[in-house]
Amino acid sequence: MSARTQVEALLTLIRESALKALDDYETHGKEAPTLDSLQKHPLDEAVNKLDFKKTIRKLEAACDQLCSTLAPPSHSIMKRSQDFGWACLRVAVKQRVADVLLKYPDGRHVQDLALEVNIQPMKLAAILKVLATRHCFREVTPDVFANNRLSLCLVSSHPMSAKIDTATYEGQLSAGVLSEYLVTPELGHSIAMNEAAFQYTKKGTPHEQSLFFDWLGLPEQEERRTQFGRSMIAVNEVLGALAPVHVYPWDQVKTICDVGGGIGHFSKALLQNTANTNVVLFDLPETIEVAKADWKSDFEGRVQFAGGSFLEEIPVKGCDVYYIRNVLHNWSDEKAVQILQTVRQAMGPNSHLLLHEAILRHSCKSEFSPMVGLDDAPEPLLANYGEGQINVYQLNMLMLMWFNTQERTPSQLNKIIETVGLRLIKVYDLAEMCLLELVLA
Ligand SMILES: C[S@@+](CC[C@H](N)C(=O)[O-])C[C@H]1O[C@@H](n2cnc3c(N)ncnc32)[C@H](O)[C@@H]1O
Incomplete structure (x- = not known):
């Protein structure tokens, strides 16, 4: 494909996905907010946004690939090498700049703002200009800054400020x-x-x-x-970690064991959204004690708690579904095999195992992805949706740097699955994450 053909295809993808995103906002009640808006849109809070996530994935992938194709290479690389945005975000969060600006919806001059957040004014201006240049904060008039749609995520009560x-x-x-x-x-x-x-x-x-x-x-x-x-x-919110609640056919399922389920983020959402399910939340004993205190009498009769180690034994036998999310990526291949082996031992002949993990795709085409049913990126996008899925590759770096572990590619996951004696029967493509449905081999 020539550069011109590629650029024309990318422009088509951008146009189609941007218009689809506008429609998605409108379907959720109101037209898309502008960047300056300080009002939440219903779509921001919607529980099931899988289609929208996939539209944005395409849009981001195409915009970034278009600019990388046409801009001079050294220009693109210089921007990446001196991307100090992370340090500026850190300052803004630590000094609660967005919290202070809540009091001034029309903006605050950097000289006055500097006094309130205890940063030297010239330095604060440089930091806010980097952020505002990338649409986080709005420079209303020269050196006067206000919150906008993105900077509201920096307010200290927003979980993203902790991220x-x-x-x-x-x-x-x-x-x-x-x-x-x-x-x-x-x-x-x-x-x-x-x-x-x-x-x-x-x-x-x-x-x-x-x-x-x-x-x-x-x-x-x-x-x-x-x-x-x-x-x-x-x-979990950004990765759409509750998507399985909406995509999996739970009407066929009565008993679920949430393995390594933490204090039950997934289990609670599942019970809320389904009528006939019962959950056993399984985690380390100390976590289960926290979970019990957190749940109080919520969903009494539909939830049980079990403490133990998934490296030793799962005492909850023969459930219809064993669900395990965001666990394997914290463990080496050897330990991941051990964990799935204990799950396998708890499974009955008709049990299904749902493995819910972020998935690393190759940026080139590979034979595995079409086989297992992951959506293939349309040409000429990178096969892994490039910038549209960059969060997964960044999380993978955190796994590497904190644990010496990794998010896994489909074939790496498949190798573990086969070693344990499980068989993959279906893949649900959930954008950055995927849900693998497994049965006994
Ligand atoms: C990354 S968290 C994932 C929690 C939850 N599944 C989620 O997606 O929000 C990993 C969980 O594994 C649990 N865990 C770690 N070691 C464990 C073990 N040996 N047995 C059971 N659970 C364990 C932790 O307590 C934690 O809740």
């Missing part, structure tokens, strides 16, 4: 040492979970060998722990 905090602290600390860590003898080649880039940032401290979650569990890390928990709410 910014963890990504730009635990994430960027690890990213900052990555190139040095990778060539450190032995450590750089280790795939041990306590020898990742994160531990390298702790070298010389008592925690240089602590697992990421053990470090997070230290009494003195209470604030980091809380932020991490809140950040997971934002990640």
Whole structure:
């Protein structure tokens, strides 16, 4: 395909997906808000946005590929190399700039704002100009800044502010040492979970060998722990982690075991949206105690709690469905096999296992994806939707830097599934994530 043909195809994709996105907003009650809007749109809060997510995936992929095709290469690369937006976001969140601007919907001059957020005015102006240039905050008149649709995500009550905090602290600390860590003898080649880039940032401290979650569990890390928990709410929202509630045929299902279900984010949503299901929430005993306190008497009679380790035994036998989300990516292949083996041992002959994980696709075409039913990106987009799915590749870097683990490609997941003696019968493409339906082989 020539560059002209590619560009014309990309422009068609952009036009089609942008118009479809506008329609999606209108179908949800109101026309699409402008970037300056401070009002939430019903679509922002909609529980089932899978179609919309897929439209935006195409739009982002096509816009980014179009610019990368036509802009001079060094121009594109220079922008990537000095993208300090993350540091600016961190400042804005830590100093609560968006919180302060809630009081000034028409904007606040940077000189006055600087006094309220305790940052030197010239420095604050530089930071806000980077952000506003990428549509987060609005420069109303020269040096007067106001909130806009994007900057409202930085307000401290928004879970995304916690995601910014963890990504730009635990994430960027690890990213900052990555190139040095990778060539450190032995450590750089280790795939041990306590020898990742994160531990390298702790070298010389008592925690240089602590697992990421053990470090997070230290009494003195209470604030980091809380932020991490809140950040997971934002990640689940962005990844559309409740999509299986809406795409899977639950009317055929009575009993579900939510394996490693945390305090029950998925289980609660499932019970809310289905009439005849009963859930057993299974997690480590200490997490189950937190879950019980959180659920109180909600859904009494439809939920049971079971504590234990999925590395040893799952005491809940013969459920119609075992559901396991966002678990395997925290574990090595060997441990992932062990976890699925204990699930397999709990399954009855007719049980189904639903494996819900982010999925890493190759950016080139591969034989596996059409076989398992993942939506293929239309030509000439990268096969993995490029920028449209960049969140997955960024999360994969966090897995790598914090745990020495990874999100997996379809073939990597398939290898684990086959080793355990399970058979894939259906794939639900949920954009960044996918739901694999498995039965005993
Ligand atoms: C990344 S969280 C995912 C939680 C939930 N499935 C979700 O998607 O929100 C991983 C979960 O695995 C649980 N976990 C870790 N080790 C475990 C073990 N050995 N046995 C059971 N659960 C475990 C953690 O307590 C945590 O709730």
